Amino acid sequence: MALSGQTARRKGLSRREFITIGWWAAAGLVLTEISAGVIYSLWPKDKPKAKVEAFVAGTLDQFKLGEPVLFKKQRLYLSRVPEGVIAFSTKCTHLGCFVPWRADDPSEDEPGKFNTGKGRFNCPCHGSIYTRYGVRVAGPAPRPLDWYNVKLDGSKVVVTIGKPIQRQGVTPDQIVPV
Numbered sequence: 001m002a003l004s005g006q007t008a009r010r011k012g013l014s015r016r017e018f019i020t021i022g023w024w025a026a027a028g029l030v031l032t033e034i035s036a037g038v039i040y041s042l043w044p045k046d047k048p049k050a051k052v053e054a055f056v057a058g059t060l061d062q063f064k065l066g067e068p069v070l071f072k073k074q075r076l077y078l079s080r081v082p083e084g085v086i087a088f089s090t091k092c093t094h095l096g097c098f099v100p101w102r103a104d105d106p107s108e109d110e111p112g113k114f115n116t117g118k119g120r121f122n123c124p125c126h127g128s129i130y131t132r133y134g135v136r137v138a139g140p141a142p143r144p145l146d147w148y149n150v151k152l153d154g155s156k157v158v159v160t161i162g163k164p165i166q167r168q169g170v171t172p173d174q175i176v177p178v
Ligand code: FES
Pocket: 092, 093, 094, 095, 096, 097, 123, 124, 125, 126, 127, 128, 139, 140, 141
């Protein structure tokens, strides 16, 4: 016996019902993806920790008074001063430019502290100037160059590298006496 048209339509989905269900399924999928993205972006993540390690910069006799030595890969200077040895970052505390040592520029250190009247750190970006201790004397930099812990292991100079330490001036703990 043949089914009436209405009965046949009830047996399966109409075209309109099929499209409506498909549309809702697609919308649900998109909403789920958006929600997952939002939740993921808000979820607290562990920040990668700076790797702390001991770096042997050399032996004491390699570092001459008043002549800072650059360690490019470690991005630090080691500076021999009358009180001992100090290590600090090459990164300007203004906007982070590399700060080169300028041996021929006029010194900004205390007069008579070093034999030569020359030598200072000059940031090329906005003109901040630093002494042999990494202390800012001019320009927009807000503080001295960040420092690293240094210690002596016999005659070896060992720097603890990782995240440099911010400072507002020079304190005895930054300098290892020699
Ligand atoms: S980045 Fe060094 S003075 Fe601006």
